Amino acid sequence: MCNEIIELLRQLERERNIPLPELMATLEGAIANACRKQLHYPSSSRIRAQWAPDAPNCFRLFIEKEIVGLVTDEHTQISVEEAHKIDANLEVGDKVSLELPLDLLGRVAVQNAFQMLRQRLSELEREHAMRELQAHVGKVITARVERFQGSTVILSYGRVEVILPYRHQIARETYAIGDNLKVLILEIQVPPREGGREPRLRDMKVIASRTDKRLVAGLLAQESPEVASGEVEIKAIAREPGERTKIAVYSRNPLVDAVGACLGQRGMRLQAISNELAGEHIDIVEWSRDPEKFIRAALSPARVNRVVILDPEHRKARVVVPNNQLRQAVGRSGVNVRLAEELTGWTLEVHSEEEIAKQERSARRGA
DSSP: OHHHHHHHHHHHHHHHOOOHHHHHHHHHHHHHHHHHHHTTOOTTSEEEEEEOTTSTTSEEEEEEEEEESSOSOTTTEEEHHHHHHHOTTOOTTOEEEEEOOGGGSOHHHHHHHHHHHHHHHHHHHHHHHHHHHHTTTTSEEEEEEEEEETTEEEEEETTEEEEEOGGGSOTTOOOOTTOEEEEEEEEEEOOOOBTTBOOOGGGOEEEEESSOHHHHHHHHHHHOHHHHHTSEEEEEEEEETTTEEEEEEEESSTTSOHHHHHHOGGGHHHHHHHHHTTTOEEEEEEOOSSHHHHHHHHTTTSOOSEEEEEETTTTEEEEEEOGGGHHHHHOGGGHHHHHHHHHHOOEEEEEEHHHHHHHHHHHHHHO
């Protein structure tokens, strides 16, 4: 019988992706409840079951009782005299665990417990998935589009609903039921306690994001083993979701090219991330302690002729680019220079050579 129980639990473990210890703990609780009902014990009685392969019915039963001077409930209390027969050091107020006779645990109780376990499987799956997600806040998961509630997208991750609010969706991105999306677990909202009770896992809400810049970092780690291992470090990220992302990377190994490790062969790693983010442009640049070098890299793909540090204390710099590179350096609606400023932490004045020449001529005439 014990081998049959273990085999059934292992089968459920494979089918439902719930660890065997969790299934066993749930079964022990179900057996304790089944025995309580079979023996007509009140709900206040503290009965527990313990897996014991050497026992005739594979479990041992225990009941916890409180030591009192005068017994008023034989199901939850034991007299001092009876307690001293077990241990002379026990006192009033102590609790003692007594083993119940094995004949109280019949096959019917075990069968009823398995029925209760099967009824709880869906809830158990959800609880397991929720605990897994609690450990993955700030990380990337793949979830399936299930339905829509107004502008909110409801995703599923196993038995757990994941909410993708409108404000965390990429602008102009469309979704269809059945789509698999990579999302970042932003937070798990826990309802307030009621009556001093801990909130149940089923009442918690999982909030996801497609706009958080950590999503891009997570996707890069999935595509690049060097980033995942920490050999290549992500130093900074700047993002305007749906438009462009700039990532500054640094190699801890002098033999590894940080940028190349992120691009992959023919840029395939970066292309995979862009495809996942609805065609969002991704720029990978090499991080540097030298601000002039870092600013040059941050403004790519535009070419930079020179960088002039205007105010090191307040981190202000002037950037001069070829005349035909000004539009690209600034970017559409200024996106490229904004992201470069966010990435580097410097305020940048971007000018073309022609603009600088005009300023110099005006200064000479004024002199």
